[in-house]
Amino acid sequence: MGPFFLRRAAGLLATLFAVSLVVFGAMNILPGDPALTILGLDAPEEALEALRLELGLNEPAPQRYVAWVWGALQGDFGMSQSFGVPVSGLIAERLPMTVALALSAMGATLILALVMGVFAAANHRGPGDWGVMFLSQIGVATPAFWLSILLVLLFAVTLRWLPPGGFPGWEDPLAAARALVLPTAALALVQSAVLARVVRSSMLEAMRLDYARTARAAGFSRRRVLWRHVLPNALVPIVTIVGMQFAGVVTGAIVIENVFYLPGLGRLIFQSIANRDLPTVQALVMLFAVIVVMANFLVDVAYALIDPRLRGRM
Amino acid sequence: MTLALAPGRRRLPVNFRIGAALVALVVGAALLSLVWTPHPPAAMNIPGKFAPASPEHWLGTDQLGRDLVSQLMAAAANSMAVALVAVLIGGSLGVLLGVSAAALGGWWEDVAMRLADLGFAFPALLFAILLAAALGPSLTNAVLAIAFINIPVFARVSRAAAHQVWTQDYVMAARAAGLGRFAITRDHVLPNIAAPVIVQATIEFAVAILAEAALSYLGLGAQPPAQSWGRMLAEAQTLIYLAPQLAIWPGLCIMAAVIGFGLLGDALRDMTDPRLSRKR
Numbered sequence: 246m247g248p249f250f251l252r253r254a255a256g257l258l259a260t261l262f263a264v265s266l267v268v269f270g271a272m273n274i275l276p277g278d279p280a281l282t283i284l285g286l287d288a289p290e291e292a293l294e295a296l297r298l299e300l301g302l303n304e305p306a307p308q309r310y311v312a313w314v315w316g317a318l319q320g321d322f323g324m325s326q327s328f329g330v331p332v333s334g335l336i337a338e339r340l341p342m343t344v345a346l347a348l349s350a351m352g353a354t355l356i357l358a359l360v361m362g363v364f365a366a367a368n369h370r371g372p373g374d375w376g377v378m379f380l381s382q383i384g385v386a387t388p389a390f391w392l393s394i395l396l397v398l399l400f401a402v403t404l405r406w407l408p409p410g411g412f413p414g415w416e417d418p419l420a421a422a423r424a425l426v427l428p429t430a431a432l433a434l435v436q437s438a439v440l441a442r443v444v445r446s447s448m449l450e451a452m453r454l455d456y457a458r459t460a461r462a463a464g465f466s467r468r469r470v471l472w473r474h475v476l477p478n479a480l481v482p483i484v485t486i487v488g489m490q491f492a493g494v495v496t497g498a499i500v501i502e503n504v505f506y507l508p509g510l511g512r513l514i515f516q517s518i519a520n521r522d523l524p525t526v527q528a529l530v531m532l533f534a535v536i537v538v539m540a541n542f543l544v545d546v547a548y549a550l551i552d553p554r555l556r557g558r559m
Numbered sequence: 560m561t562l563a564l565a566p567g568r569r570r571l572p573v574n575f576r577i578g579a580a581l582v583a584l585v586v587g588a589a590l591l592s593l594v595w596t597p598h599p600p601a602a603m604n605i606p607g608k609f610a611p612a613s614p615e616h617w618l619g620t621d622q623l624g625r626d627l628v629s630q631l632m633a634a635a636a637n638s639m640a641v642a643l644v645a646v647l648i649g650g651s652l653g654v655l656l657g658v659s660a661a662a663l664g665g666w667w668e669d670v671a672m673r674l675a676d677l678g679f680a681f682p683a684l685l686f687a688i689l690l691a692a693a694l695g696p697s698l699t700n701a702v703l704a705i706a707f708i709n710i711p712v713f714a715r716v717s718r719a720a721a722h723q724v725w726t727q728d729y730v731m732a733a734r735a736a737g738l739g740r741f742a743i744t745r746d747h748v749l750p751n752i753a754a755p756v757i758v759q760a761t762i763e764f765a766v767a768i769l770a771e772a773a774l775s776y777l778g779l780g781a782q783p784p785a786q787s788w789g790r791m792l793a794e795a796q797t798l799i800y801l802a803p804q805l806a807i808w809p810g811l812c813i814m815a816a817v818i819g820f821g822l823l824g825d826a827l828r829d830m831t832d833p834r835l836s837r838k839r
Binding site for chain 1: 673676677679680681682684685688689690691692693696765769772773776777778789792795796799800803806807809810813814817818821822
C-alpha cells in the first residue's frame with residue numbers, strides 16, 4: 246500500500262498545515278491586540294509592552310508563526326498566561342482525564358451501537374427494529390449536555406447512586422470509575438444513536454448476500470451467522486462512521502467535562518478562555534484539531550486495510 | 560423543486576406530517592413571540608419565583624419569577640434566527656464553492672474542495688472556541704462558527720448534484736448553442752440542484768439548532784439578557800436540587816425542534832428523489 250499511503254500522508258500534512266494557519270491566524274491576525282485581550286482594557290502601557298515582548302508580538306506574524314510551529318513540534322507551546330507554567334505541563338497533567346473519558350465513551354458507544362444495530366437488523370421490520378429506530382431518532386435529537394443533566398437528576402439527585410459531578414483523582418480507582426459512569430453514559434447514548442443506524446443498514450445490506458443464506462443452510466445458528474459472517478462484511482461503512490464519531494466523542498468530551506466539572510483538557514480550554522489565556526487556548530484548539538484530522542486519516546488507512554479494492558481509488 | 564408524489568399515493572408520508580407539525584409548532588411559537596408572549600419574557604417577579612404551573616403561568620416561573628412559557632418562546636425565536644442566518648451564510652458559500660468547482664473543474668475544483676474539507680477539521684465547537692478566545696464570546700461568533708461548518712457540507716452536496724446536471728443532454732445543447740459556463744450555471748445548474756440543496760438545508764437547520772444550544776449552554780452563544788434554550792439549561796443546572804422542573808422544558812423544546820427539522824428533511828429527500836430514500 247506504498248503509493249496510497251504516501252498520497253494520504255501528503256494530504257494529511259497539507260491539512261495539518263492549513264489547520265495550523267487557521268488557528269494561528271484566528272488568534273494573531275484578527276483585529277485586536279492579544280496583549281490587550283489578556284491584560285484587559287485598563288492595563289498600564291508598560292505592562293502591555295512587557296507582555297508584547299514576552300509573547301514576541303513585536304515580531305512580524307510569519308516569524309511568530311514559524312516559531313510557534315517549531316516550538317509545538319518539540320512539545321513547547323509557550324507559557325500559560327494564567328497559570329504561569331508551561332502549557333505543555335498543563336496539558337500533560339489534564340490529558341489522562343480526557344483520554345479516559347473519550348476511550349470509555351468510545352468503547353461504550355461501539356458496544357451499544359453494535360448490539361442495538363445487530364438486534365434491529367435481526368428483527369428487521371419487527372417491533373425490536375422499530376424500537377431501536379425510534380430510540381435512535383430520539384438520541385440524534387438529544388443534546389448530550391441535556392441528557393447529562395437528566396442523568397444527574399435521576400441517578401445523583403433522586404436515587405443518589407452516583408456523584409453529580411467532580412472528580413476524586415486516580416488514587417481511588419473505584420471512586421474515579423464511579424465519577425466517570427454518568428459522563429460516559431451521556432456521551433455514549435447520544436453517539437451510539439447515529440452509529441446504531443449505520444450498523445443496522447449495513448447489516449441489512451450484507452444479510453441479503455448469498456453467503457449469509459448459504460451459512461444458514463450449512464446449519465450455522467442464526468446468531469453465529471449474524472455476528473461471525475455478516476458483521477465482518479458489514480464493517481466498511483461502520484468504520485467510516487466510527488472515525489467521524491471519534492471526532493464527535495472528543496469534542497463531546499469538551500462539553501461533558503464542563504457539565505460534570507471533570508478536570509480535563511475541555512475544562513482547561515474554558516478556564517483559559519475565561520482567564521484570557523491565549524497561548525493555552527491556541528495550543529488546545531490545535532491539539533483537538535490535530536486529533537480530529539488524525540482520526541479521519543486513520544479511518545482512511547483502516548478503510549484500505551479492510552477493503553483493498555478501495556486503495557486504487559483514493 | 561417539485562414534490563413528485565407517486566401516482567395514487569394520496570396521503571403524505573408519516574415522517575413528513577410529524578416533522579411539519581413540529582416545525583410549525585416551533586416556528587409558530589417563535590414568530591408569535593415577536594408580537595405576543597403571555598408575559599414579557601424578561602419581566603422579573605421575585606416573590607413569585609419557582610411558581611408551579613397555573614392558569615397564570617402555564618409552565619410556572621423560574622428563579623427570578625420570569626414566566627417560563629414566555630422565555631421558551633423568545634428562545635425559540637433566537638434559535639430559529641441563529642439557525643437561519645448560519646445555514647444561509649454557510650449554504651451560500653458552500654454552494655458557491657461546489658457549483659464553481661463543478662463548472663470550472665481543473666485545479667480550482669481541487670482547491671475548492673480542499674478548502675471545503677478544512678471545515679471538517681474544525682467541529683463547530685472548536686471553531687467557536689477559537690473565535691470566542693480571539694474576539695470574545697457572542698451570538699455573532701456562534702453564528703459564524705455554525706456557518707463555517709456548513710460550508711463543506713453544502714459544497715459536497717452541490718458539487719455532486721451540479722456534476723450530474725453538467726452531463727445532461729440539455730446542457731450539451733446549451734453549450735453547443737454557445738452559452739458560457741456562468742450562464743449555464745445560472746440558467747440550468749442552479750435551478751436543478753435546488754431540491755437537494757433545500758433538503759440539505761432542512762437537515763442542517765436541525766444540526767444548527769443543536770449546535771446553538773450547546774454553544775449557548777457553554778456561554779459561547781447567546782449572552783444575557785438574550786433568551787436561549789441552551790442558556791436556560793445552564794442556569795437550570797445550578798438549581799437542580801431546588802427546581803428540577805426548570806431543566807426539563809428547554810431540553811424538550813430543543814428535541815422537538817431538532818426532530819421536526821430532521822424528519823421534515825428526511826421526508827423531503829424521499830419525496831424529491833426516491834432513489835436516495837433510505838432502504839428500510
